[in-house]
Every structure is written in structure tokens, then in C-alpha cells.
Amino acid sequence: MQRLNYFAVSNLSRMKTIHPEETSATATKLVLPNDTNTLHNLFGGQLMAWMDEIASISASRQCRRVVVTAAVNSVSFDNAIQLGDFVTLKAKVSRSFTSSMEVIVDVYVEHQITGEQKKANQAIFVFVAIDQLGRPIEVPELIPVTEEEKSRHKAALRRKQLSLILAGRMKPSDATELKALFE
Ligand SMILES: CC(C)(COP(=O)(O)OP(=O)(O)OC[C@H]1O[C@@H](n2cnc3c(N)ncnc32)[C@H](O)[C@@H]1OP(=O)(O)O)[C@@H](O)C(=O)NCCC(=O)NCCS
Secondary structure: OHHHHHHHHHHHHHHOEEOHHHHOEEEEEEOOHHHEOOOOEEOHHHHHHHHHHHHHHHHHHHHOOEEEEEEEEEEEEOOOOEOOOEEEEEEEEEEEOOOEEEEEEEEEEEOOOOOOEEEEEEEEEEEEEEOOOOOEOOOOEEOOOOHHHHHHHHHHHHHHHHHHHHOOOOOHHHOHHHHHOOO
């Protein structure tokens, strides 16, 4: 009976469509001494934890399910973030597949005193929605609206194929979307 319920919910959720803005999640953090390395810059692992948390909220907003991090595909640390800085993390789902969702997190840093703001880094996460037995479950379709959302949506399939190849889950010869780039 319980299983039937899961199927019913799963089928319903697939019929629903979501716009990226509905998955938007934002958080602002203050970099405190405990968050820094010996150079008084934000410790990369702390930033990863903040990004993972905000990305998981975004993914949950897409599917209203428990989600787990399946992969972190691209992280760049372009600018150091210093003690006392304000860090704003903005996460949005860029594409949903069957049970997985790609979430892009953009990170902005603001100097506490001068107010100067700049983009510090970006990371791309893959989350999978799971049922109460930990099995992947279908998620609603994401319909991109803006030009940036459409471009990120299109590129997400290439990133998924690359991620699956690197994880040994896909043969390079099956990565049609990636191969098309070189044809
Ligand atoms: C993520 C997890 C649920 C996947 O389970 P699984 O039995 O391998 O399931 P599947 O093979 O059906 O994969 C499920 C989805 O994840 C995707 N996926 C799995 N690994 C992936 C990777 N490395 N990159 C991109 N997508 C991946 C699959 O393509 C599939 O997507 P789709 O259904 O949208 O097509 C399972 O591996 C798990 O629970 N991992 C631990 C997660 C966790 O604890 N995270 C926190 C780490 S501290």
C-alpha cells in the first residue's frame, strides 16, 4: 500500500511543471574567525558546506522531496573571501532530469566596510530526490523562462553526460550531446 502511494505521488509530481524562480534560494553569511584558514580567508570547505546547504534547499523546492547530493561537478574559487566579509549564496535549479536535478550556486562577496561587491565563485551540484527507502524518485519538469535559464538548461545535459562519464556510469560513446560539440 505504501509503495502504491509513492507511485501515485511520483506520477503526480512528474505532471507538474516548475519554473526556475520557484526553486530560488538565497542566504547571506558573515565570515567569522572560525570559518577562516591561516591566511584569514574563508576556508574552502566551509564555503562548500554553505553551498551544499543552499543548493539542497533549492533542489527540495523543485521536488518537495528529501534530496541527497549525488555529485559536485564544477567549483571555482575565483576570488579570496576575507574575514568580516558578507557572503551571499544564490541557488537555482537549472534542469531536472528523471530523479536528478542540477543546481547552480553563484556566490557574491561584499566588503563589510566599503560595501564593494563582486562575484566570488560558482559551483554546480547534482541532487537526487529519494523516497523513504532511499530509492530515486521522479521529480517535476523544470521549464526555463529567461535567456540565462534557457542557456543553463541546455548546457546541463552536456554536464550530466560528462559527470556520468567521469563517475564511470556512462560510456563516452553514448554521450551524444557531448559528441555533438565536436561534430
Ligand atoms: C545518489 C543516489 C541516490 C543514486 O542512487 P543510484 O542507485 O545510483 O540511482 P541511479 O543510478 O538511478 O541514479 C539516480 C540519478 O542520479 C544520477 N546520477 C548518479 N550519479 C551521478 C553523477 N555522478 N553525476 C550526475 N548524475 C548522477 C543518475 O544519472 C540518475 O539521474 P536521472 O534519474 O535523473 O536520470 C545514491 O548513490 C546515494 O544515495 N548516494 C549517497 C548520497 C549521499 O549520501 N550524499 C551525501 C554525501 S555526504
